[in-house]
Amino acid sequence: MRFDWVADNMGQILMMSWAHVQVSVLPIFLSLLIAVPIAWWAHRQKSARRVLVPISGVLYALPSLPLFVLLPVVLGTRILDPLNLVVALTLYGVALLVRTAVDAFDSVGRIIRDDALAIGHSPRQVFWRVALPLAGPPLLAGTRVVSASTLSLVSVGALIGVPSLGYFFTNGYQRGFPTEIMVGVIGTVVLAVIFDVIIVVAGRLLLPWVRATDRRRG
Amino acid sequence: MIRFDHVHKEYPDGTIAVDDFTLEVPSHEVVVLLGSSGCGKTTLMRMVNRMVDPSSGSVSIDGDDVAHSDPVKLRRSIGYVMQSGGLLPHRTVVDNIATVPLLLGATRRSAHARASELLDLVGLEQSVAKRYPSQLSGGQRQRIGVARALASDPNILLMDEPFGAVDPVVRAELQRELLHLQNELAKTILFVTHDVDEAFLLGQQVLVLRTGAEVAQHGSPANILLDPADDFVANFIGGPRRHLRTEMRDGRHIVVDAAGHVTGVLQDDRGAAG
Numbered sequence: 231m232r233f234d235w236v237a238d239n240m241g242q243i244l245m246m247s248w249a250h251v252q253v254s255v256l257p258i259f260l261s262l263l264i265a266v267p268i269a270w271w272a273h274r275q276k277s278a279r280r281v282l283v284p285i286s287g288v289l290y291a292l293p294s295l296p297l298f299v300l301l302p303v304v305l306g307t308r309i310l311d312p313l314n315l316v317v318a319l320t321l322y323g324v325a326l327l328v329r330t331a332v333d334a335f336d337s338v339g340r341i342i343r344d345d346a347l348a349i350g351h352s353p354r355q356v357f358w359r360v361a362l363p364l365a366g367p368p369l370l371a372g373t374r375v376v377s378a379s380t381l382s383l384v385s386v387g388a389l390i391g392v393p394s395l396g397y398f399f400t401n402g403y404q405r406g407f408p409t410e411i412m413v414g415v416i417g418t419v420v421l422a423v424i425f426d427v428i429i430v431v432a433g434r435l436l437l438p439w440v441r442a443t444d445r446r447r448g
Numbered sequence: 449m450i451r452f453d454h455v456h457k458e459y460p461d462g463t464i465a466v467d468d469f470t471l472e473v474p475s476h477e478v479v480v481l482l483g484s485s486g487c488g489k490t491t492l493m494r495m496v497n498r499m500v501d502p503s504s505g506s507v508s509i510d511g512d513d514v515a516h517s518d519p520v521k522l523r524r525s526i527g528y529v530m531q532s533g534g535l536l537p538h539r540t541v542v543d544n545i546a547t548v549p550l551l552l553g554a555t556r557r558s559a560h561a562r563a564s565e566l567l568d569l570v571g572l573e574q575s576v577a578k579r580y581p582s583q584l585s586g587g588q589r590q591r592i593g594v595a596r597a598l599a600s601d602p603n604i605l606l607m608d609e610p611f612g613a614v615d616p617v618v619r620a621e622l623q624r625e626l627l628h629l630q631n632e633l634a635k636t637i638l639f640v641t642h643d644v645d646e647a648f649l650l651g652q653q654v655l656v657l658r659t660g661a662e663v664a665q666h667g668s669p670a671n672i673l674l675d676p677a678d679d680f681v682a683n684f685i686g687g688p689r690r691h692l693r694t695e696m697r698d699g700r701h702i703v704v705d706a707a708g709h710v711t712g713v714l715q716d717d718r719g720a721a722g
Contacts, residue, residue, distance in 0.1 A: 263573075263622075275705075329711050340538070342534075342536070344499070344538065345530055345532070345534035347499070347523070348494075348499050348528050348530070348534070349523060349524075349528050349534070349547060349548060349596070349597075350520060350521075350523040350524030350548055351551065352520045355551065359536075359628060360536060362683060363538050364537070364538055366538075374669075384486060437538070439537065439538045439539075439540075439580050442580055442583075443537070443580050443582045443583065
């Protein structure tokens with residue numbers, strides 16, 4: 231590990247980290263935004279569940295590199311457009327999250343939703359005020375997985391020229407320079423930890439009852 | 449006033465939950481539907497707030513058929529207390545009590561002020577306001593369930609075995625307090641239970657139901673006790689356990705049931721044990 235190289239290239243490392251963050255944030259948000267309504271639908275309708283849950287599983291099995299190459303053809307984008315990467319990562323995120331989110335909604339008891347309806351929530355309010363917040367803890371856990379998965383998959387984008395910490399893998403590999411590869415690995419892990427902390431803190435703010443009611447048990 | 453008019457409920461699988469049920473619940477009275485589980489009593493209750501729609505017949509409130517009302521508005525205008533408490537586990541006590549006023553568009557401040565009045569009304573300390581339901585005892589949760597049902601000052605209360613999940617001592621206390629509240633508030637209450645003592649304590653009128661919500665007997669508690677309509681009713685309300693006589697023992701009158709078990713001691717006129 232050549233720390234002098236790290237120090238000399240700090241500017242580039244930070245720039246690539248920032249690029250990495252920028253490409254990652256949108257797919258994480260979009261995955262949640264797309265997976266939750268799909269999961270709600272699958273949770274409500276058995277026939278929808280039988281189709282949607284297996285499809286989302288298959289989606290995750292698609293190899294990433296061919297997908298990056300295929301997407302420009304499907305979307306009509308340029309091959310180096312970062313949008314390709316955003317779409318691909320969102321697909322993976324949705325694939326990861328749908329099953330978790332369906333289970334999350336299943337875990338909110340029928341009785342509690344029924345009770346909410348009986349005291350005067352409209353069906354829409356049952357979703358926003360009862361089902362969604364109560365499904366919060368498992369959804370949060372699922373989002374943490376998507377975040378980690380997205381941050382590591384972004385690196386693959388380096389192969390199609392989207393700037394990220396993945397650049398240090400490809401470049402370090404070509405140059406036979408382990409320090410550069412290590413920078414890529416450690417940088418990605420650091421970002422993943424930072425993202426994870428942010429999601430956990432956001433969860434505490436959004437789901438205050440989880441800790442309050444845990445404290446009593448613990 | 450709630451009126452059930454030849455109500456019939458049949459599920460798609462052919463189960464008949466309610467066969468042919470007619471009842472008028474007068475305003476400001478407590479009417480109890482008494483029966484074992486599966487007799488259709490809860491189904492009847494849930495027809496009032498349209499959680500269940502009858503297959504035929506109608507349910508009306510003050511002359512208006514509920515079938516013509518918007519279910520969400522209707523439910524907000526009726527207080528509902530359920531056995532499980534039905535509290536939202538992710539909301540604090542004040543937010544739970546304030547649920548309906550908030551749904552009706554009250555400001556947070558006024559809804560919380562109302563919730564805090566209700567805490568007093570149901571005999572809870574203000575200190576529980578910021579806690580979550582899972583941090584409370586079963587009895588406290590039921591009180592909050594009652595407070596929530598009263599929050600928007602509805603005319604009608606539906607109570608579905610509200611005290612079924614608490615221990616007998618707390619249950620007796622909650623029953624007494626409900627009677628006390630009812631003296632003050634005079635709501636129209638439809639109360640569902642399988643507990644005979646509870647039914648006779650709270651109900652001005654009691655309906656003993658068989659399967660399919662068939663009315664085995666409808667009357668005041670005294671009527672039903674003095675003159676059970678048939679063996680089903682006599683057995684349901686306790687059979688020999690209700691046939692009491694007194695015996696002298698050690699110079700005092702004790703009360704004994706038909707099987708010879710001692711159930712109490714008779715007090716004399718002066719109120720002291722004779």
